[in-house]
Amino acid sequence: MNNSIRFFLPPMAFCLKLLILVSLALPLHAQSIPKCSKPIVRKEWRTLSVTERLSYISAVQCLLEKPAITPKSDMPGATNRFEDFLGTHITQTEDVHFAGVFYPWHRLLLHAYESELQACGYKGAQPYWDWTLDTSSPEAFFNSPIFDAKTGFGGNGDWIPGNSTHPMDGMFVTSGGIDIPDRTGGGCVPNGPFKDMVIHLGPNDSVAYNPHCVRRDFSPSFFNLSSMDNVQDGMAATDFGTFGRTTELTFHGGGHLGVGGLYGTITDAYASPGDPIFYLHHANMDRAWWSWQTRDLKKRLEDISGPLVRFDYDNKVAGNATLDTLIHVGATVNITTTVRDVMNIKGGRLCYTYDKVY
Numbered sequence: 001m002n003n004s005i006r007f008f009l010p011p012m013a014f015c016l017k018l019l020i021l022v023s024l025a026l027p028l029h030a031q032s033i034p035k036c037s038k039p040i041v042r043k044e045w046r047t048l049s050v051t052e053r054l055s056y057i058s059a060v061q062c063l064l065e066k067p068a069i070t071p072k073s074d075m076p077g078a079t080n081r082f083e084d085f086l087g088t089h090i091t092q093t094e095d096v097h098f099a100g101v102f103y104p105w106h107r108l109l110l111h112a113y114e115s116e117l118q119a120c121g122y123k124g125a126q127p128y129w130d131w132t133l134d135t136s137s138p139e140a141f142f143n144s145p146i147f148d149a150k151t152g153f154g155g156n157g158d159w160i161p162g163n164s165t166h167p168m169d170g171m172f173v174t175s176g177g178i179d180i181p182d183r184t185g186g187g188c189v190p191n192g193p194f195k196d197m198v199i200h201l202g203p204n205d206s207v208a209y210n211p212h213c214v215r216r217d218f219s220p221s222f223f224n225l226s227s228m229d230n231v232q233d234g235m236a237a238t239d240f241g242t243f244g245r246t247t248e249l250t251f252h253g254g255g256h257l258g259v260g261g262l263y264g265t266i267t268d269a270y271a272s273p274g275d276p277i278f279y280l281h282h283a284n285m286d287r288a289w290w291s292w293q294t295r296d297l298k299k300r301l302e303d304i305s306g307p308l309v310r311f312d313y314d315n316k317v318a319g320n321a322t323l324d325t326l327i328h329v330g331a332t333v334n335i336t337t338t339v340r341d342v343m344n345i346k347g348g349r350l351c352y353t354y355d356k357v358y
C-alpha cells in the first residue's frame with residue numbers, strides 16, 4: 001500500500017461511519033422534535049373578533065362540562081376538566097411560586113390548557129390580557145372589555161364588608177392576610193357567561209369537595225401594580241433572576257390582587273386558576289417573559305435561575321433552578337419535562353408566538 005492510499009483510507013472509513021450515523025440519527029431526530037414552522041399566534045383579548053371571543057368562552061365551558069381525569073384518590077373535589085388544571089396548580093403552588101420555575105412552570109401549564117381548549121374544538125391560540133391597557137384609571141379598569149357581560153368574563157362581585165382580621169361571617173380571606181384598603185366587591189361573578197360559576201376545589205390548598213362560587217373583589221390601587229411603568233422596569237432587568245423575582249411581585253401581583261382583592265378567587269395563591277381570567281392574566285405574564293427574552297434572545301433562551309425552594313433567594317436551603325430542573329403538569333396531560341424544554345416558545349414541544357411584545 002503506498003503512502004497516499006494509507007493516508008486516504010482512515011478518513012474514508014471515518015466518513016462512512018459518519019454517514020451511517022447521520023442517516024440513522026436524522027429520521028429519529030426529526031420524529032422526536034417536530035419543527036415549529038407555523039406557530040399559532042396569541043393575541044390580546046379585545047383584538048379578537050366577537051366570534052373568536054365567544055368561541056374561546058365556549059371552549060372553557062366545554063372544559064367545565066367534561067368529567068375530570070384526575071383520580072378521586074388524588075383530588076376528591078375535582079369534578080371537571082377545568083378543575084384538573086386548578087388541582088394541579090393547587091397541589092404544586094408551594095413549589096412553583098417565589099421560585100426559579102415560576103415562569104417556566106406556568107408556561108407549561110398554559111400550553112397544556114391551550115391544548116385542552118383545542119381538544120374542545122377551539123381553533124385559536126390562548127388569548128392574553130394586556131393589563132397595561134386598563135391601568136390609566138379605575139374607570140378604565142372596571143370597564144375593561146375583559147369584564148364584559150356578553151363578550152367577556154363578567155364583572156366585579158357585589159360588595160361584601162370585612163377586612164383580613166375581621167372578615168364577614170362565613171367568608172374566607174383569599175389574600176393570605178394582606179389587607180386591601182380600596183377593595184370594592186367580594187361577591188360571586190354577577191353576570192356574563194360565568195355568572196355564579198361554581199368550583200369544587202379550594203379555597204387555599206384544599207382539594208376536598210367543596211362547592212363554592214368564583215368571587216371577584218376589584219381593587220384599583222393593587223391593579224396599578226400591573227402598569228406599563230412596572231412592565232418597563234421588569235424589561236430593564238439584565239438577568240433572569242432579577243426579572244423573575246421583581247415581576248412576580250409587581251405586575252403579576254397586580255393582576256391577581258387587583259381583580260381578586262380580599263375575597264376573590266384569583267387572589268388565592270393556590271386556587272387562583274378557579275377564575276377563568278387566570279389564564280389570560282398568565283398568558284400576559286408569559287408574554288412579558290418572552291418580551292424580555294427576545295430583547296437578547298440567544299443569551300436569554302438559556303438564562304434561568306431563582307431558588308429551587310421558595311423564598312430561598314440566598315440559597316440557604318438549596319441551590320437555584322437550572323435548565324435541567326424538572327417541571328410537571330398533572331391533570332389531563334401529565335407532562336414531566338425540563339425547564340430547557342419550555343425556554344423557547346417556538347421550539348421543542350412549544351409552537352406559538354405573540355402578535356406583539358413589550
Ligand SMILES: [Cu+2]
Binds near residue numbers: 089106
Ligand atoms: Cu400560579
